[in-house]
Amino acid sequence: MKNEEIARNRAQMPKRTTSIIDQRSLQNSHQRLTDFLQKGKNVLDIGCGTGVITADIAKKVAPGKVLGIDENKQFIESASNNFKEIDHLAFETKDLYKLEEENQFDVVTAARVLQWLTAPDMALSKMARATKPGGHVVVLDYNHEKIKWEPEAPTSMNHFYQAFLNWRSDAGMNNAIADHLAEMFSAIGLTDIEISVQHETVSKKDPDFQPKINIWAEVAESRGHQLVADGYLREEERARAVKEYREWIITSAESMQMYLLAVSGRKN
Helix, strand or coil, rough: CCCHHHHHHHHHHCCCHHHHHHCHHHHHCCCCHHHHHCCCCCCEECCCCCCHHHEEEEHCCCCCCEEEEECCCHCCCCCCCCHHCCEEEEEECCHHCCCCCCCEEEEEEEEEEHCCCCHHHHHHHHHHHHHHEEEEEEEECCCCCCCEEEEECCCHHHHHHHHHHHHHHHCCCCHHHHHHHHHHHHHHEEECCCCCCCCEEECCCCCCCCHHCCCHHHHHHHHHHHHCCCCCCCHHHHHHHHHHHHHHHHCCEEEEEEEEEEEEEEEE
C-alpha cells in the first residue's frame, strides 16, 4: 500500500472524534482567520469537517459566498443538513488534491488539515490556484513534536504519544509541519507572509481545564485503536495510557500547550 493510501486511511476520523471538532468555533479554534473576513468576501474552507467553523465564516462574510469541502461524505451530509438555513453557504464532498477551482476565492483556508497529508506542498499549490489575485491563503496547523505538559505526563502517555508520532510519520505525514509552512508559502510564490502564534494552552485555573487537557485520553480511546490495529501499540499499553493520563489530570496536571501556528500569504 502506498504512503498516500495509508495516510488517507489513518487520517479518517473515528466516530468518537467528531465530538472534538463539533466543539470548535471560529473564535476559539481559528481566530487568526477573522482578520481576513470582511462582508462580501468569498471563502473556501478546506477540510471543513461537520461545518461548525465554516458556518461561523459564512456569518462573518455575508452576503459573500462560502464553500466548505471535505472528502468525508458523512461530514458533508451532516454539515449540509445542520446549516441548510444559511443560503450563501454550501458544502461539497471533494478531494483537495483534485481541486480545480482557479482565481475564485478571496480567502482560501485550511485548519489542522495539511498535517494529515503526504503531499502538503501539492495541496497548498491547489489552494493558491483557487485564490483570486490579491486574495489570501491562511493555514493553521501543529508542530506535534513541541507539545508541552507540566509536569511531565505519565510514561505510558509519552509512550503512546511517541507511537502516535511514528504512526503518522511512517505514513508520510509531517509532524512538524507548522514550522515549515512559511517556507512552503514562499516556494509557491505567495508574498506578504505572516506567522501568527496560536498555541493552544490550558492551565489548571481555566474553567475548561479538564475537558481540554483530556484530549489526549480521547485520542488514545479513538485513534489509539488504529495504532493497535497497525501494530504500533499493544492494547494493554493503549488502555494504560488512557487510565494513567486521566489519573494524572486529577492528581498532578498543571498545564498543557499544543504548538500551533497560523500562516498567511497573499497571491500576486
